[in-house]
Amino acid sequence: MTAPVVQSEKAYTALKKKKKWPNYALFFILPAFILYTLFVIVPTLGSVYYSFTSWDGISSDVRFIGLANFVEIWNSPRVRNALQNTLILTISLVILENILAILLALLVDKVRWFSKIFRSVFYFPTLLSGIVMGFVWAMMLNYNFGVINQLLTKIGFGAITVDWLGDPRYALISILFSTVWKGAGYYMIIYLAGLQGIPQELNEAASIDGASGWKQFRHITFPLLAGSVTVCMVLSMISALKIFDQIAVMTDGGPGFETETLTYLIYKVGFGELRQGFGTALAMVLFFIILIITVFQVKILQKREVEM
Template sequence: MPAVKKKRKKWQWYALLFILPSFILYTLFVIVPTLSSVYLSFTSWDGISTEVRYIGLSNFEEIIQSERVHNALRNTIIITVALVILENLAALVLAVLVDQVRWFRNMFRSIFYFPVLLSGIVMGFIWTIILNYNFGVFNQLLIMVGLESWMKDWLGDPNYALLSIILSTVWKSAGYYMIIYLAGLQSVPGDLTEAAGIDGANRWQQFRHITFPLLAGAMTVCMVLSMIAALKIFDQIAVMTDGGPGFATETLTYIIYKVGFGEMRQGFGTAMALVLFLLILIVTIIQVKFFRKREVQL
């Protein structure tokens, strides 16, 4: 039989009209600002004047040599590592516990998810009041149980300010990742755990060898999302510590804001934003490849 020739669809040029509005908006609000930022990172622009002076790689040289930037990078790494571990650990524990509840399951899901609905600004104000040295709830509870010696200025002491931000952020974000882990738990076949139980495996062994490996996909999503959110943390620091005491809680995102809008050094701030973008891009690619490989192994 003769081969049937496939009819090639004729390209209709007017199809471009359907994507043109979106393309124009995307170009104006994403592509143009991105290219402008790359250019401004090589200037000493203050953000106001019409004069834009090209200074080459001076901004990037200052980033490499600045102790303040090194301190912000160190704080960012500490916060990122701590949040990725603690948020996912707390979310996984909450998901497993909620999944085992038979009565009022939706109520517990709502309670644990409620902090996610709060904005970072509102959450910051709440925890600023809770951790206040003079009238904060936390210190008042310590007084009530006779542990006055444990009272600290949690947001005013450089040794505890970063820890306070980390724990309050875990409280806010764990519920979001809990929902993702719960979705993963729903996809675990009950037959496997029942068969393992018949063979004598206890609950921990069932979780370790069956449930946990099958949650690899959900864990990849949660790890990547929590890492990106941690690298971009801003609201909590702005409200709770303003980067202080001193520079104890200043991160890369916050120093970009302070330098760009507080010190009117838009060129230097844009250069730091470009460095942060590349850092997030590189770390995300490495993390995704690592966890994808782990999914295949499991």
């Protein structure tokens, strides 16, 4: 019995020597590490420091003020309004984008003719930058010459035309639906990949047993899409929490502060009002909000994957 043990120990020692980390490998890692340190680690540590100062972002006068920025964030009605808008947009976008993406994926998966054309059409808005998409929708929603109001007038509903981006009741909704239009195609591709990985025999067997299309989706398709649901919901949530481009182009945070989110508020106070210290503190708060929500969401969705 000793011979096999000795041989196994020799094999383990040889394998260990074979996998020894060569010193020259550090030279290949060093350039990437230096760049990562300069452009990620150093700015991050700098942001932590500046969040405790009253720096304006331009002058060399950097005055340490402790927790004053965070106290102001806690007591600021404008921050609470931005947080409320952020949460409304985030929850709405996560739900609507994923529902629409699943419906589009189911539609494209069932289509046999011109399926590639449909995929391209639904995915095309994703290729547009947020700035371009914002300009397109801003023109379409314009009260005076926008396509939406012009179309409503043409079909006899001119009485219900509204200022979609200037009315506080509709501005946030307009940003919401334009963002759903842009983002749903991206998540559709992920769901479509998940659908094409589901064995067709399962649905065929369920159909033979008399299961309706809804029951097949509820008990077969949707549970097997659990992994795709987790990925898409986390990605859409992170994207929604840091939404910026559409708001900057379409409403500039207005009317008033009705469409101002945390990300846009960071930009406004940091660069518009020259309160870089306060903006950095707000960015730190947003970072921890995203971190907490992401960890919480992943744990719940992964637990649901196991249950499914």
